[in-house]
Amino acid sequence: MNTADPRDRAAGLLLGAALGDALGSRFEGMSAVRADQLDEVETSEGELRYTDDTVLTLVLAEHFAERSPGSGIQQQDLALDFARAWRAEPGRGWGGGIGHVFRAVLSGSEWSSAARNSFGGQGSYGNGAAMRVSPVALAAPTPPEAATLGLRSGEVTHAHPDGAHAAAVQGCAVHLALSTPADTALDPDRFLDRVAGCCPDSRWISLLERTRAVPRSSSPAEAAERLGNDVTAPGSVPLALFSFLRHPDSPREAVRFAIAAGGDTDTIGSMAGALAGARCGATALPPEPLRRLEGAGRLRELGTLLAG
Ligand code: R7I
Ligand code: MG
Ligand code: MG
Numbered sequence: 001m002n003t004a005d006p007r008d009r010a011a012g013l014l015l016g017a018a019l020g021d022a023l024g025s026r027f028e029g030m031s032a033v034r035a036d037q038l039d040e041v042e043t044s045e046g047e048l049r050y051t052d053d054t055v056l057t058l059v060l061a062e063h064f065a066e067r068s069p070g071s072g073i074q075q076q077d078l079a080l081d082f083a084r085a086w087r088a089e090p091g092r093g094w095g096g097g098i099g100h101v102f103r104a105v106l107s108g109s110e111w112s113s114a115a116r117n118s119f120g121g122q123g124s125y126g127n128g129a130a131m132r133v134s135p136v137a138l139a140a141p142t143p144p145e146a147a148t149l150g151l152r153s154g155e156v157t158h159a160h161p162d163g164a165h166a167a168a169v170q171g172c173a174v175h176l177a178l179s180t181p182a183d184t185a186l187d188p189d190r191f192l193d194r195v196a197g198c199c200p201d202s203r204w205i206s207l208l209e210r211t212r213a214v215p216r217s218s219s220p221a222e223a224a225e226r227l228g229n230d231v232t233a234p235g236s237v238p239l240a241l242f243s244f245l246r247h248p249d250s251p252r253e254a255v256r257f258a259i260a261a262g263g264d265t266d267t268i269g270s271m272a273g274a275l276a277g278a279r280c281g282a283t284a285l286p287p288e289p290l291r292r293l294e295g296a297g298r299l300r301e302l303g304t305l306l307a308g
Contacts, residue, residue, distance in 0.1 A: 003284065010303035012279075014299040020266070020269030020273025021266045021270035038259060048293045052092040052095070053267055055089055057132045057270075058299070060153055075152060076110065083102035083106045115158060116159040122159070127271075129150075130170040135302075137278060143175045150171025151168040165204045169199050173191075173195045177275045196208045207234055210226070218246075224262060282303070
């Protein structure tokens with residue numbers, strides 16, 4: 001039974017994102033992950049450390065927590081806070097090009113020119129804007145407003161429309177997951193329709209269509225084959241959505257599906273974990289790995305605080 005308690009769901013959103021990241025990070029870049037490998041990571045001892053995905057999710061959540069509700073995003077402040085977090089923790093497995101953006105911001109550039117100047121002037125279409133976006137669901141009153149906030153948070157570093165709109169899509173999807181009735185079965189087609197309805201970008205609308213067309217019974221490998229599992233936004237957000245829609249009532253299974261598909265496992269696991277955690281709540285997360293999760297106390301606190 002999923003919870004209807006908004007505070008538990010808000011905590012589940014942030015904890016689910018971090019748990020997916022930490023579990024998935026053990027397998028980043030592998031072509032597929034077996035069930036026994038996942039079992040071992042879930043049950044072994046020692047802290048489960050998160051990566052850049054959660055570092056930046058925390059920065060965005062703190063951005064909202066420090067301001068009065070409804071004040072939106074101050075983009076230059078956010079860019080600077082992201083960049084400072086990158087500088088403070090270089091060992092968190094950052095994307096290949098993001099350092100250029102952060103370095104420019106730290107040396108005084110406006111976020112807009114720093115983001116636009118990466119990758120030969122076209123901006124990044126990496127999944128970094130989508131991987132950190134889940135807190136917008138706790139700061140926006142409606143799914144379309146979550147999409148708008150997602151886009152504003154995303155474009156701070158990802159100027160390419162594929163990268164920036166991915167944050168709108170994932171932000172709106174997390175908001176929808178948070179507000180799905182706890183005791184009613186989730187209808188995947190309707191869910192994807194509602195996400196598409198919040199998204200003004202034709203390329204993302206066709207990626208959502210492609211996600212809908214994947215047979216629901218597909219294995220992780222088949223889903224990855226159809227949707228991709230790489231570090232680009234179009235090659236990872238659809239698989240995260242599919243993983244959640246495949247197991248909407250079990251965060252553990254949603255995250256395991258995402259990671260089993262291989263590739264960018266921390267990020268796809270994290271995005272699936274945010275969605276499933278938002279629907280099912282912190283109490284539905286697997287207790288053993290959760291107990292070992294780095295930063296769990298602060299993540300829970302921020303979720304509860306932002307839930308109001
Ligand atoms: O998007 P970003 O922050 O990366 C996030 C990923 C996640 O998997 C994290 O867990 C971490 O491991 O990295 O960082 P970017 O460097 O902006 O984008 C990630 C990658 O996408 C880059 O290193 C490139 O391989 C690719 N990429 C591009 N390649 C060519 N042209 C992104 N944009 C482009 C592009 O415009
Ligand atoms: Mg990472
Ligand atoms: Mg990753």
